[in-house]
Amino acid sequence: MICRTLNPIATAALVVIAQTSLQAMAQTPAPAEPASTESGVAAENPAGQLKAVTVTAERRVANIQKTSIAMEAIGGAEIAEQGLSSGADILKDVANVEVQGAARGNVIAMRGIGSDLPPGMGESAVSTNYDGVYNFRAEAASLGFFDLSRVEVLRGPQGTLYGRNAAAGAVNFLTRDPELGKLSGNASLEIGSDKLLRSEVGFNLPVNDMVAIRASGASISRDGHLSDGFNDAKANGGRLKVLLKPSNDFKLIVGAERVNLGGKGAGFIPQDNWNDADKRLTAGVGTGANAGMESIGSQDYAATKLWAQADVNLGFATLTVIPASQKAEGILYRKFDVSRPPGAEESFSADPNPAQQKSLEVRLTSNSAPKDVQWVAGAYYYDMLNQQTCLAFCETAAPDTRDTTTSKAVFGQTTLPLNERTRLVGGLRYTKDNKTTISGASGDWNSTDGKIALEYDVSPAAMAYANLASAYRPGGFNSFSTPPVKFEQEKLRSLELGFKSRWMENTLQFNGALFRYDYKDYQAIDFQLINGAPVANFINVPSQSIQGVEGEVQYLLPSEAGKLRAAATFLDATFGELTVGGVNLKGEVMPHAPRMTIKLGYDYPMSLSDGSSVTLSADLRHTSKQYVSINENANTLQPAYSKVDLSANYRSADDRWGVNFYVKNATNYVAKTANFAGFTMVSAPRTFGAVLSTQF
DSSP states (O other): OHHHHSOHHHHHHHHHHHHHHHHHHTTOOOOOOOOOOSSOOOOOOSTTSOOOOEEOTTSSOEEGGGSSSEEEEEEHHHHHHTTOOSHHHHHTTSTTEEEEEOSSSEEEEETTBOOOSOTTSSOOSEEEEETTEEOOOOGGGGTOOOSEEEEEEEESOOTTTTOTTOSSEEEEEEEOOOOTTOOEEEEEEEEETTTEEEEEEEEEEEOSSSEEEEEEEEEEEEOOSSTTSOSOEEEEEEEEEEEEEEETTEEEEEEEEEEEEOSSOOOOEEGGGGGSGGGTTOOOOOOGGGTTGGGOEEEEEEEEEEEEEEEEEOSSEEEEEEEEEEEEEEEEEESSBTTBOTTOTTOEEESSSOEEEEEEEEEEEEOOOTTSOEEEEEEEEEEEEEEEEOOSOTTTOOOEEEEEEEEEEEEEEEEEEOSSSEEEEEEEEEEEEEEEOTTOOEEEEEEEEEEEEEEEEEETTEEEEEEEEEEEEOOEEETTSSSOEEEOOEEEEEEEEEEEEEETTTTEEEEEEEEEEEEEEEEEEEEEEETTEEEEEEEEEEEEEEEEEEEEEEEEOGGGOOEEEEEEEEEEEBOOSOEETTEEOTTOBOTTOOSEEEEEEEEEEEEOTTSOEEEEEEEEEEEOOEESSSSOSGGGEEOOEEEEEEEEEEEOTTSSEEEEEEEESTTOOOOEEEEETTEEEEOOOOEEEEEEEEEO
């Protein structure tokens, strides 16, 4: 049934490639099992082979090629060396992932499912986790992510192990942990266009044979891309992690982090300006008494996070406990812009005011070997307060919002070997949520979600899988309505057929997936002006389906001629019965869901006489047309476009230091990323720079 609903050409191509790989597999050795390390980074394979990569997506260390999830992992070294300092940069080459603009930070959409609202207004369907701790706000992306070990991107519903708000998938940002007995460090300095100056540093200090400390920090300063100085970057942050490991059976990591955002922040252009290629970075201009005031504005956001992770070996299993506490406060002030019309020039908004999160996860993970029964079971508690004051248009309407959420869950998942080649995976999670609003409205939602998957090793280096899963996102209240109007929870059911493989002596990798989603009460979000006041309205779509196909290839060319990377996706994501602003959108393409995306990359290494090396890289991304708002019209349509990134990365013979010269968006195409009430947010223009990095 799924294959009949997909693009026939794309489906046929996937099947042909899979059949070809099966034939080649007969003489292909299995990829080396990665070494299990504290950081989760795999030991390197022999020269001339693709590296084995470890992930912890299923709460245990595993080879990514033996994990029945459509996913990718981006290494911390690549992120630092390439100057990938934002969520959009890090995720730009991941198949079926779109990152759209928001008031602060980035909002992620996977396989057509995401959110169009700024942080704090609703909950995304993509779960973002930092060192194992969920966070519903996206401001950290304004600074960028520093001292990273890796980023894991999980596509598809992850309701069993990640819980609520993981219907579209999950992104795990994992920072470097302290290491015993190793004095080391790393640092980088980036300079670039628009007066970019970004620095990052990290130190690992072994105190004794059971205590180590890792301290890291980063700062960024860049002028704004827009004519009024907005879309700039002014931020700094620091992180301290302490490791206590008195024995092999006990490990405790305690962390503290603080992030500060300044500058002007995100900005807008009038949507008509985008139609003129010369005005795509030209913001609105104040007139009369507001002449010149459009450039006056500032933001002041600060967030702190305290968390810990304790791992205790009980013999039969490992007990993991992760408590966390987070708090953020922010002020936005603008003299004149889209949210400060004449008569409201002195207004400011407090968002968040504040946002607070407390969470606790406790789980048991079996210590059994992969060939034996493996299981994980746990419980989760989450308590959130999010308050906003005067979000926009404060003179015409000054809605204060105060939302609370309490969530409780229990979960478990088991992998049962049926024979040497076949494994059955089953999981279940029960979640109960309660939400309240400033008016006293209260609602309860609950859901039982699960997963059942069959994994089959076609050969030592190839695995096919079939995955049935469900996930849910709780309902809530349209807080701008008086009284608040309740909307219902959404429920997703997914069928995915996947194939992961390597052949030709671990030089060629192909991973692919076919999927279909059936939605009940999908939460569509309409943001518009009504009588001069902003209204964010959640609308349940009773029935809706999404299907697609995706394939990814990595190939190490013979004779050290470089590495090819490619990904292609087809996505059929259309609305069910939905009317917005009097327009029936049934059958129309969902926003941030391009039908076709193609991503190509090539890395060409050159060895120099002194043992050092230079790697030339080029990346092309082509995206078909898509809407950037649920209010679908000519102004919210982003036509098909292509972007190219170029870089030249020099590494010393001992790999202790290097310098990377880059050009991002060499084609200088400025795309729409979001649209709010007649104003458009845009991507960055062409930028260039250099990153000097060292490790010691």
